[in-house]
Amino acid sequence: MADCLFCKIIDRDVPATLVHEDGDLVAFEDINPGAPTHVLIVPRRHIATLNDLLADDHDLVGRMVRRAALIARDRGFAEAGYRTVFNCNADAGQSVYHIHLHLLGGRKLAWPPG
Numbered sequence: 161m162a163d164c165l166f167c168k169i170i171d172r173d174v175p176a177t178l179v180h181e182d183g184d185l186v187a188f189e190d191i192n193p194g195a196p197t198h199v200l201i202v203p204r205r206h207i208a209t210l211n212d213l214l215a216d217d218h219d220l221v222g223r224m225v226r227r228a229a230l231i232a233r234d235r236g237f238a239e240a241g242y243r244t245v246f247n248c249n250a251d252a253g254q255s256v257y258h259i260h261l262h263l264l265g266g267r268k269l270a271w272p273p274g
């Protein structure tokens with residue numbers, strides 16, 4: 161999608177520090193990290209919000225979650241713990257309208273978030 165920041169990162173029109181990519185997904189470092197690890201996992205296909213997911217997307221979302229777990233394992237904090245978050249729409253503070261799974265880890269995280 162032409163005006164989408166994360167589509168531009170996926171297309172390499174905007175630089176980012178990539179962590180992983182495959183046929184369906186791209187993962188990259190958040191530009192404003194909230195923890196020692198803050199990675200964003202996005203589908204290559206533009207999907208604006210969680211509300212736009214289709215029944216056929218179950219596998220895609222599962223891959224996103226599993227990718228977070230694999231990155232946590234690779235970075236050595238899978239056993240200590242970590243957080244995965246999808247923000248959806250204004251009340252949750254979604255600021256980029258291309259779904260992304262936040263992976264936060266590497267420190268103890270407070271709950272609940274603000």
Ligand code: 5GP
Binds near residue numbers: 176193200256
């Ligand atoms: P949201 O608030 O939509 O759930 O999360 C958007 C995330 O994208 C934020 O954590 C923000 O720091 C990150 N972000 C915004 N602009 C950029 C950018 O240009 N590059 C990268 N790597 N992350 C970005």
Ligand code: ZN
Binds near residue numbers: 165166167168205207
């Ligand atoms: Zn997009």
